[in-house]
Amino acid sequence: MSRFDRQTVLVTGGTGGQGAGHVRAFHAEGANVVIGTTRRERGDRLAGELDGRHCVVQLDVTDEASWTAAVAEAEDRFGQLTVLVNNAGVQNPPAPIETTGTSTWRHVLDTDLTGAFFGIRAVTPALRRAGGGSIVNIGSVMGTGGTALYAPYVAAKWALRGLTRTAALELGRDGIRVNAVHPGGVATPFISEPAAGAAAPIADFYSPxxxxxxxxxxxxxxxxxxxxxxxxxxxFVTGSEYVSDGGLLLGPALR
Incomplete structure (x- = not known):
């Protein structure tokens, strides 16, 4: 038996570099996967790689009604929902705080923080109906310190850490665990392509x-x-944070 047989997993940002990887990994372990995306064509292409046990839902994580519809679709299609991966996120173009526009600040916080809040709130009743489950929030190593020129993203990921721990305390007695993963530099378009409004991608000035x-x-x-x-x-793990960054936060290693 695979680890996720008879379980249903909703992955937000499910067609991005990391999101699509999560979708494929859960599916390979036997899960029913719900691919949450604002890019329906990409979702359909990803679904075409999978052998049944999937559906694609149009999910804008900043929209409460979109969340309600996505959770209902998951339960209608598969009978229950047991796992949420809050993966959807956007990056701001690099800029000092004094020149960062209010619209940029709001867009990043709405997507990376409020989107996760909406997600936790929307799936909680469904996870209770399933008898418990798990929520995994995707943070960033940039949410563990300061990073010049990325104030909106850093602020959102810092706040996500507090949201994770608070949700873990509130939901633990319902059999719902809430944890966070903080990736470092991962080879996806998120760092290999410029953020909207940026002149160059992060990969141009970052080397591991x-x-x-x-x-x-x-x-x-x-x-x-x-x-x-x-x-x-x-x-036995809830309210915890796991860094996967190849040692980036440790600093340079001895050769």
Whole structure:
């Protein structure tokens, strides 16, 4: 039996570099996967790779009604919902705080923080109906310190840490565990392509060469940790944070 047989997993941002990796990984472990995306064509292409046990839902994480519809679709299609991966996120173009526009600030916070809040709130009744479940919030190593020129993103990911711990306290007695994963540099379009309004991607000025694991992460590296936290193997783990960054936060390693 696979780890997620008879379980249903909703992944937001399910067609992005990491999101699609999570979708494939959960499906390979036997889960019914609900691909939440604002890009329906990409969702349909990803679904075409999978052998049944999937559906695509149009999900704008900043819209409460969109969340309600997505949860209803998951339950209608598969009978229950047991796992939420709050993966959807956007990056701001690099700029100092004094020139960061209010619309940029609001867009990043609405997506990366309020979107996760809406998600937790929307799925909680469904997870209770299923007898319990797991929520995994995707943060960032940039939410563990300050990073110049990325105030909106850093603020959102810092706040997500507090939201994770608070939700874990509120939902633990319902059999719902809530944890967070903080990736470092992962080889996806998120860092290899410029953010909207940016002149260059993060990859142009970031190199993993000095660090203990001198490579970019792969989506599979992050998915492995997400699957662990969502599984019964982590039944005693809640309100916890896991960094997967190849040693980036440690600083340069000895050669």
């Amino acid at each position: 060469d000095p660090f203990a694991v001198p490579r970019l992460g792969e989506p599979a590296d992050i998915s492995a940790l997400v699957l662990f936290l969502a599984s019964s193997e982590a039944s």
